Every structure is written in structure tokens, then in C-alpha cells.
Amino acid sequence: MGSEHAERTGEYLEGIARIWQQDDLPAELEPYISVVKHFNRSGQLRYYPGSPLIARQLLREQDSLQLTELHPSDFPLLRAEFQKDNRARVERADGYQQLKAKLPPVSRRGLILIDPPYEMKTDYQAVVSGISEGYKRFATGTYALWYPVVLRQQIKRMIHDLEATGIRKILQIELAIRPDSDQRGMTASGMIVVNPPWKLEQQMNNVLPWLHSRLAPNGHGHTSVSWIVPE
Structure with missing residues (x-):
């Protein structure tokens, strides 16, 4: 910090x-x-x-971790951090391509956390294509996609594209600390979860109001938990 x-x-x-x-x-x-x-x-x-370290701390003994990083500066740091951890494998590769190459896992169970940079407008389309390709290979996996709300229209288009894939059981979770704006800057962030754990909807309905009251004490913004596509 x-x-x-x-x-x-x-x-x-x-x-x-x-x-x-x-x-x-x-x-x-x-x-x-x-x-x-x-x-x-x-x-x-x-x-x-960061999310790789959080994931490692929460791993069970029987779990394994596949990490993918493409950025030339970040990859060596990630590799060095995990080089002595036998449960983790770190590769420099395109994460969207890994959704095709690495699925399904041997265990046939898994959580796929997707945290795109969103530095290019094409990331919004690329991540939908990646999830679609991954789902074809591993339909029982849980896919958790983080997104920022900078321009609401970009998120609406991404959700529309996800609906068009035909994938079922897609839950959207969002926390905003200020109203949507056309000005520069993030106003909210959220997760889109395919095949969410069965208690996740209830848990997020419990947690989000508490988080919002602490992160937006002025009451601005909103919280929402809703199904993009039900089961």
C-alpha cells in the first residue's frame, strides 16, 4: 500500500x-x-x-492452481512467487486461449477466475468468446468473471453477448459506490458467475448491503444480485 x-x-x-x-x-x-x-x-x-495469493491461501490440500499471465513484466514476478509451490503451475500465455487449451481439468471440477485487463474494447467480446469456448469443453465448471463499470453500455453489450451464447445459469453480482457516469473513472464493479454455487445468491444478498454501507456511507450507488439467465 x-x-x-x-x-x-x-x-x-x-x-x-x-x-x-x-x-x-x-x-x-x-x-x-x-x-x-x-x-x-x-x-x-x-x-x-492479489487474487493469485488469495487463491493460494484458500486452497485445500487436494486442490491445484493453474495461473496464466501474459504481461511481460508481471509474469516473472508471478512465476517467482509460486516457483516452490508444487500445487501451482504458472504459464505465460493468453488467458482467453487457455480457456480452450486447459479445459476440462483432470478432476472434472473447477473454478475458473477470469480477471481481464479491459485495456482494449475488444476484451469485452474476447472474454465472452473465451467463456463460450471453455463452456463447450467444461460445461459443469464455475466461471467467475470480474468486470468494471466505466461505461454502462459496454457492460450491457457484454451481457447481451453472453445471453446469445445459450449458456444457462448465469448470475450477476454488482456493487456501485456512485451513480453511473459518462465521465472518466470506475463507478462500480461486479462478477458474472456461470454455474454459481447454490448458496452464492443468498450469500451475496447478505453481504452486499453491509459492504455498500461501509464503502458508500453517503448512500450513493447500488447493489444488485440478479439472474442474467436462469437455470
Whole structure:
């Protein structure tokens, strides 16, 4: 959190800094917050673990982790972090292509977490194509796609494209801390989950109001849990 980028943007001050030491934390958030505290044992918020580190901390003994990173600067760091972990495999590759190449897993069970950069407008179409290709090979997998809301129309188009794939059981979860805007900047973020665990809808309906009250104390924005495509 002391990096130049973190200090410049200050995003963490409106995010994790507001919730990680709350006494009334919902039970559903306890595993996640425990991971954050594991990396900040001094009681000061100095480090925030990325999704690969969070996933590793939550792995069971019988689980394995497949990590894909294409960025030339980030890949060596990711590889170095996991090089001694026998449960993890790190590859430099296009994540969208990996949805075709790596599925289905040997275990025939798995969670596919997709966290695109969204640096190009084509990412919104590419991720839908990737999920569609992955689903053809591994229809019982759980696919969890993170998305930012910068321009609402981009998200609407992505959802329309997902509906057109014919995939069933698609849940949308969203948290906004300010109203939609055409100005520069993210106003909300969300997850689109294909084949969600059966309690996820209920859990998110419990968690999101609490998160919203902490992250948007002025009451701006919204929360939503809804089915894009039901079962």
C-alpha cells in the first residue's frame, strides 16, 4: 500500500481500508479478510494480496492452481512467487486461449477466475468468446468473471453477448459506490458467475448491503444480485 501507484490513486482508502478491521464483519467475508490480515500482521495495512495469493491461501490440500499471465513484466514476478509451490503451475500465455487449451481439468471440477485487463474494447467480446469456448469443453465448471463499470453500455453489450451464447445459469453480482457516469473513472464493479454455487445468491444478498454501507456511507450507488439467465 506504500507503493507510488497506491499512494497516488488512494483507491485502497475507499476500499479495503474501510472494512478490514470492522468488528461486525459478515461471516461470508471472514476467510477473505483473514488472508488480508495474514499479510498485515503488524496491524497496519501495508500489503494487499492479489487474487493469485488469495487463491493460494484458500486452497485445500487436494486442490491445484493453474495461473496464466501474459504481461511481460508481471509474469516473472508471478512465476517467482509460486516457483516452490508444487500445487501451482504458472504459464505465460493468453488467458482467453487457455480457456480452450486447459479445459476440462483432470478432476472434472473447477473454478475458473477470469480477471481481464479491459485495456482494449475488444476484451469485452474476447472474454465472452473465451467463456463460450471453455463452456463447450467444461460445461459443469464455475466461471467467475470480474468486470468494471466505466461505461454502462459496454457492460450491457457484454451481457447481451453472453445471453446469445445459450449458456444457462448465469448470475450477476454488482456493487456501485456512485451513480453511473459518462465521465472518466470506475463507478462500480461486479462478477458474472456461470454455474454459481447454490448458496452464492443468498450469500451475496447478505453481504452486499453491509459492504455498500461501509464503502458508500453517503448512500450513493447500488447493489444488485440478479439472474442474467436462469437455470
